[in-house]
Amino acid sequence: MAKAAEAIVGWGTGSTSYDAFLEQEGIPVIGGLWVENVLEVPLAPWKRKGGKGAYINLDGSGINTSYIAIDCYLLEIPPGGSLNAERYMYEEILFVLKGRGATDIWSAKTKKQTFEWQEGSLFTIPLNSRHQLFNGAGAQPALLLGCSFAPTMINLMHSEEYIFRNDFIFTDRYAGQDDYFRGDGKIIGKRLLETNFVADVRAFDKLGDDPTRGLGRNIQFEMGCNSMAVHISEFPVGTYKKAHRHEPGAHVLILGGQGYSLEWPEGEKPAKIDWEVGSLFVPPERWFHQHFNTGSTPARYMAFKPRSRKFRTKGKFMNDVSLKHGGNQIEFEDEGPEIRSRYERECAGNGVEVRMPKR
Ligand SMILES: [Fe+2]
Incomplete structure (x- = not known):
């Protein structure tokens, strides 16, 4: 049974649905023109993800000025730990700033596959695929920087059910190919x-x-x-x-x-x-x-x-x-x-x- 969009409501309040979503996220949101070094940004526990994080939504992101915008965030996975398994209806690309680890990807139509990453790696989570990230080191946290289309999608759809509990599977984007994350290009x-x-x-x-x-x-x-x-x-x-x-x-x-x-x-x-x-x-x-x-x-x-x-x-x-x-x-x-x-x-x-x- 679909739930009403009461959890993410911004319209009529003078702010956007994405603003309301950010408030719900409960982690720091950094603004301004630039960040001197993303490795030095203070992070806070991030309940939804299961690790620590901070949003870096700078003035130029378009979040307050444009209909199409992407956000940016830091995501830390504790030593030897993992993040929560998730899926969502917005595109996401992740860059590994520190550490090494692995990502599991699966859906109701594709079997689970795992690929490994290290410092300097760049990868995408295929849209709305279930996924889980693991830290491959026992002593050091892994730190990733992500950019996503969450602001655009959340503002357009303003439905938590649609964004986070949507069963649609984009087999045109990802159909479980074994070589999908091999990186040949x-x-x-x-x-x-x-x-x-x-x-x-x-x-x-x-x-x-x-x-x-x-x-x-x-x-x-x-x-x-x-x-x-x-x-x-x-x-x-x-x-x-x-x-x-x-x-x-x-x-x-x-x-x-x-x-x-x-x-x-x-x-x-x-x-x-x-x-x-x-x-x-x-x-x-x-x-x-x-x-x-x-x-x-x-x-x-x-x-x-x-x-x-x-x-x-x-x-x-x-x-x-x-x-x-x-x-x-x-x-x-x-x-x-x-x-x-x-x-x-x-x-x-x-x-x-x-x-x-x-x-
Ligand atoms: Fe440019």
């Missing part, structure tokens, strides 16, 4: 890899050159037939990327290198984010943002975003088209002179040679 487009598991995104090497936004290489992972996706991007020593802007929700996690990013709404002074491995930031909706490598190694980041290129929620993207042509990218020759001069100063301070094209 299949190239399905230019710098586009369909895969449900990546063993270590920090060392993943099949990135392709992409000069659209300055020197660098990237690849996008299309996981679990999701409408959300992840890409990794790497750019060389002594270089920075072109500024651009877009919809909210691109959660940028620094995987390697040292540098800073600038973020600004049109016509305003930029905010400067000095990052290191473990920094997380989400450029707010339509804010320009620009990434700068000031270290002695290539800089690598990963971006979780509510935008698959295979299963699109929007037909047309103008993110890498110049502002001059109606797009959302500032070409190097059009940027303010202070962008380059600040970068040169920062690199000089680190003894790094600037390798940008002459203006």
Whole structure:
């Protein structure tokens, strides 16, 4: 018997159903522009999950500004322990920050299968599959960072029964294939890899050159037939990327290198984010943002975003088209002179040679 949606009700109260859900979760919710290091965020016991956690719903997530938004959270599994078995009607992609362990996946139509993960692994939980996560180490906690479509789904459906106790099985997404989490992947487009598991995104090497936004290489992972996706991007020593802007929700996690990013709404002074491995930031909706490598190694980041290129929620993207042509990218020759001069100063301070094209 379906229960009324009384447990998650936000409409009519001035807040959203997702806000009411967050309150019910009972763990800290961090806001703001960025988190210096996700490894240092205080966590609290998380009754629903069975471990500890915290939400990191930054200003740029889109949760308060957009109909389509993803949230972000840290999830800790105690040493030698496991989380509660669960299923839910929102997509989820998880990245392993620390530790190692395993995930069981099953449904009424598919037998249980287990895959193992380690620090640096990235995987998706196939939509609404039953799953349980285990810590494979007896002495250390495992820490994962997750992004999910919970805000969008909970606000649209506003029914706890629908989200958490739904019997529908998406066999079109996952039908119990033995090799589903093997991580081989299949190239399905230019710098586009369909895969449900990546063993270590920090060392993943099949990135392709992409000069659209300055020197660098990237690849996008299309996981679990999701409408959300992840890409990794790497750019060389002594270089920075072109500024651009877009919809909210691109959660940028620094995987390697040292540098800073600038973020600004049109016509305003930029905010400067000095990052290191473990920094997380989400450029707010339509804010320009620009990434700068000031270290002695290539800089690598990963971006979780509510935008698959295979299963699109929007037909047309103008993110890498110049502002001059109606797009959302500032070409190097059009940027303010202070962008380059600040970068040169920062690199000089680190003894790094600037390798940008002459203006
Ligand atoms: Fe971006």
